[in-house]
Amino acid sequence: MSTLAGRVALVTGGGRDVGAGISLALAEAGAAVGVNYHSSRDEAEAVVAQIVKAGGKAKAFKADIADFESVKSMVAAVKSEFGGLDILVNNAGLVLRKRFVETTPEEWRRQIDTCLYGAIHCCHAAAPLLEASGKGRIISIMGDSSRIGESGLAIGAAARAGTIALMKSLAREMGRTGTTANSIALGLIESAHDRSWLDANHEKLVRAYPLRRLGQASDVAPMVALLASDAGSWITGQVISISGGFSMV
DSSP states (O other): OOTTTTOEEEETTTTSHHHHHHHHHHHHTTOEEEEEESSOHHHHHHHHHHHHHTTOOEEEEEOOTTOHHHHHHHHHHHHHHHSOOOEEEEOOOOOOOOOGGGOOHHHHHHHHIIIIIHHHHHHHHHHHHHHHHSSOEEEEEEETHHHHOOTTOHHHHHHHHHHHHHHHHHHHHHGGGTOEEEEEEEOOBGGGSOHHHHHHHHHHHHHTSTTSSOBOHHHHHHHHHHHHSGGGTTOOSOEEEESTTSOOO
């Protein structure tokens, strides 16, 4: 039996890498899925086509999550297409790996506008629909640097740490309507990084993980599906690390 039958999900950055895996998993569980993209239209449409071929419901929605008006229009379009919204997955992000002293204010703004303001925009636009659902779910995806810090990722980590605080605050504020809000903090996901950099550093990277492998989208999507379902209805305000043991705090 489909655990998310009759529910509607919106996955930002839902056409690529981890986002694509999440979109497919939620559709497999029975949800109608809005697959958001900014510039990766072909990838988003491919995910939609895969869901529809399997008998599910999905549609691609273009929006720049750093632009509040764009996000509001997207959420309105999702409601018009599917009748409401029950699950919001804040997956889209922008993180630049660079020594802090070498970063520029423009780079700060780009990352904060996407990673922090993007989550704020999506949550604000979606909140009325999520609360009206009675089973609203907000799940924010981020790197584990947001919890433990990481050299070269100071700005992205800071922006995502702000998203963690947002999730905890919304968990308290929206809980009375049955809405949950959680964060998932990831270790290094293989498909989300430059292949040449991974190949050049693979042996060193793998040694940092007790399980001796890097993550896959398939390691993340089942937890998102759980948190989105009734089985996750008493889990809120949490930061769940899926990191292959890279961090244990």
